[in-house]
Amino acid sequence: MSTQEGIRPAPVPLVLGGARGGPRVRTLRRDSWKRSPLITQGYLLLFVVYATWAAFQNSNYYVGASSHRDLISPFYSPCIGASCVPGSHGSFLLHWWTYSPALVILIIPLGFRVTCYYYRKAYYRSFWHSPQACGVADGHKKYTGETRFPLIIQNIHRYFFVLGVLLNIMLTIDAVMAFRMPGAGGIGVSVGTIVLCANAVLLWFYSVSCHACRHLCGGHVNEFSKHPVRHGLWKIITPLNAKHMQLAWVSLSFVALTDLYVRLVASGIITDPKIF
Amino acid sequence: MADVVMRIWRGDSEGGEFQDFPTQVSEGEVVLDVVHRIQAEDAPDLACRWNCKAGKCGSCSAEINGLPHLMCMTRMDTLPTEEPVVIAPMKTFPIIRDLVTDVSFNYEMARRLPPFAPKDPGPDGTYRMQQIDVERGQEFRKCIECFMCQDICHVIRDHEENKEHYAGPRLFIRYMELESHPLDTNDRRELLREEMGLGYCNITKCCTEVCPEHIKITDNAIIPLKERVVDASYDPVAWLGRKILRRTKKTATEAANHRTDPKPVKASQ
Ligand code: SF4
Ligand code: SF4
Ligand code: FES
Ligand code: FES
Numbered sequence: 164m165s166t167q168e169g170i171r172p173a174p175v176p177l178v179l180g181g182a183r184g185g186p187r188v189r190t191l192r193r194d195s196w197k198r199s200p201l202i203t204q205g206y207l208l209l210f211v212v213y214a215t216w217a218a219f220q221n222s223n224y225y226v227g228a229s230s231h232r233d234l235i236s237p238f239y240s241p242c243i244g245a246s247c248v249p250g251s252h253g254s255f256l257l258h259w260w261t262y263s264p265a266l267v268i269l270i271i272p273l274g275f276r277v278t279c280y281y282y283r284k285a286y287y288r289s290f291w292h293s294p295q296a297c298g299v300a301d302g303h304k305k306y307t308g309e310t311r312f313p314l315i316i317q318n319i320h321r322y323f324f325v326l327g328v329l330l331n332i333m334l335t336i337d338a339v340m341a342f343r344m345p346g347a348g349g350i351g352v353s354v355g356t357i358v359l360c361a362n363a364v365l366l367w368f369y370s371v372s373c374h375a376c377r378h379l380c381g382g383h384v385n386e387f388s389k390h391p392v393r394h395g396l397w398k399i400i401t402p403l404n405a406k407h408m409q410l411a412w413v414s415l416s417f418v419a420l421t422d423l424y425v426r427l428v429a430s431g432i433i434t435d436p437k438i439f
Numbered sequence: 440m441a442d443v444v445m446r447i448w449r450g451d452s453e454g455g456e457f458q459d460f461p462t463q464v465s466e467g468e469v470v471l472d473v474v475h476r477i478q479a480e481d482a483p484d485l486a487c488r489w490n491c492k493a494g495k496c497g498s499c500s501a502e503i504n505g506l507p508h509l510m511c512m513t514r515m516d517t518l519p520t521e522e523p524v525v526i527a528p529m530k531t532f533p534i535i536r537d538l539v540t541d542v543s544f545n546y547e548m549a550r551r552l553p554p555f556a557p558k559d560p561g562p563d564g565t566y567r568m569q570q571i572d573v574e575r576g577q578e579f580r581k582c583i584e585c586f587m588c589q590d591i592c593h594v595i596r597d598h599e600e601n602k603e604h605y606a607g608p609r610l611f612i613r614y615m616e617l618e619s620h621p622l623d624t625n626d627r628r629e630l631l632r633e634e635m636g637l638g639y640c641n642i643t644k645c646c647t648e649v650c651p652e653h654i655k656i657t658d659n660a661i662i663p664l665k666e667r668v669v670d671a672s673y674d675p676v677a678w679l680g681r682k683i684l685r686r687t688k689k690t691a692t693e694a695a696n697h698r699t700d701p702k703p704v705k706a707s708q
Contacts, residue, residue: 181533192505297645308639378666388569
């Protein structure tokens with residue numbers, strides 16, 4: 164049976180236009196609605212500037228056996244270029260790539276975060292001003308949302324989610340490797356170990372709380388009672404998903420701090436203290 | 440008792456302006472109380488809609504200091520009184536008079552929504568649903584149709600021309616309720632993508648921010664719908680999976696086959 168015919172009430176024409184009430188002003192709000200988008204903008208810019216700088220360094224991203232450590236910056240892992248420093252578990256997968264290996268691998272977290280439903284909200288509001296805040300007129304005359312190229316590409320988010328999970332597995336391996344103290348008594352824990360572990364855990368929380376993850380794990384099911392496992396997963400993910408924004412900011416900040424920590428140790432500015 | 444100036448929009452489709460009403464506010468009063476007193480004492484012809492005074496009928500929506508609120512649920516002591524309290528009609532809908540707007544756009548969009556189409560009942564002739572299957576849609580049934588989410592949505596608030604092809608957040612929660620209903624057989628995903636403008640929403644969450652029933656419109660309805668539309672239209676792996684497992688309920692094109700909508704007409708002014 165055709166699904167709509169016969170069950171759809173006769174449509175009546177939509178009345179468009181008509182004079183609107185209220186004054187013709189950008190907004191009637193008087194609270195400090197400009198503050199939040201400005202903070203978002205500043206913070207995102209700060210991160211982008213730092214990440215770009217760090218990605219182009221192509222040095223000081225690995226602390227190896229000479230310092231009795233095995234710490235790699237999350238921006239450079241897995242190291243898959245020709246220029247990977249010895250010991251950094253480099254696979255030379257892309258042996259023809261001679262620039263900074265970070266420029267290759269960062270495409271994944273970049274794509275994941277750029278297409279993330281939360282960051283979309285953040286930059287649509289703070290950078291694109293559509294809208295800058297609720298009840299404030301759109302910054303653009305025409306608006307087609309995510310229906311056209313290029314923004315229609317946002318729909319590939321779930322693929323970046325899968326790639327992001329693969330990357331998290333790599334970073335988790337890095338975190339486990341960070342328990343090795345090469346040349347100085349096998350296994351141990353240093354501040355660097357904890358930093359790498361915390362970073363991996365936060366990234367897992369960020370990924371698991373993703374909206375695409377919630378959908379793929381259970382959200383797409385209509386009859387939960389027939390799919391107890393998927394329903395169980397959905398029940399676990401849903402409260403995390405409600406905290407996705409917070410997890411996005413915390414994990415973003417911590418990734419940068421982890422890179423900074425490894426960088427400072429690798430360049431000899433600080434030493435990585437061993438705890439036990 | 441505190442002194443306050445209420446700055447209320449007066450006018451109709453011909454035009455209008457703000458009018459100031461200095462008044463006194465007693466403890467515990469809400470905006471609607473003050474508007475009613477102004478009606479009783481100063482401006483008997485001031486038009487406003489209300490019914491329950493309990494935040495349940497959804498008729499008293501207005502923009503207070505630039506954001507939509509239910510007048511009956513907004514306590515005066517939550518508003519700054521050093522400056523006038525500005526009350527305007529909802530901006531997205533055509534004005535009828537003063538604070539009353541014509542919200543029929545929302546009803547027309549509701550009529551365009553393909554209704555619940557239950558599958559065949561069980562062998563004993565009845566329908567059964569488990570509690571966990573009922574729970575998910577429950578949130579969406581809290582909607583009181585105040586239309587403040589529709590009002591604040593920039594897609595139509597700032598772009599009148601989008602009304603033609605945009606159902607809006609209030610309807611998206613209804614779509615999600617039906618799409619995730621275990622007994623429903625209609626597939627509305629293609630319709631959502633092609634004609635109901637799901638892709639216009641850029642998930643900036645103003646609808647969620649203003650909903651008086653605290654429905655998580657974006658997280659629990661719009662984003663899940665967007666993901667379902669990805670399943671149907673943008674994800675080659677999901678498409679392949681459906682082909683192999685023969686999971687297609689029916690063609691989505693069929694479901695969207697309703698191009699009998701009359702062309703929109705221009706309001707006469
Ligand atoms: S989240 Fe989408 S539907 Fe809600 S107000 Fe924003 S654009 Fe409109
Ligand atoms: S979803 Fe919330 S804001 Fe929108 S009409 Fe319903 S109650 Fe009002
Ligand atoms: S990572 Fe934010 S929604 Fe997927
Ligand atoms: S009067 Fe019913 S919701 Fe305000």
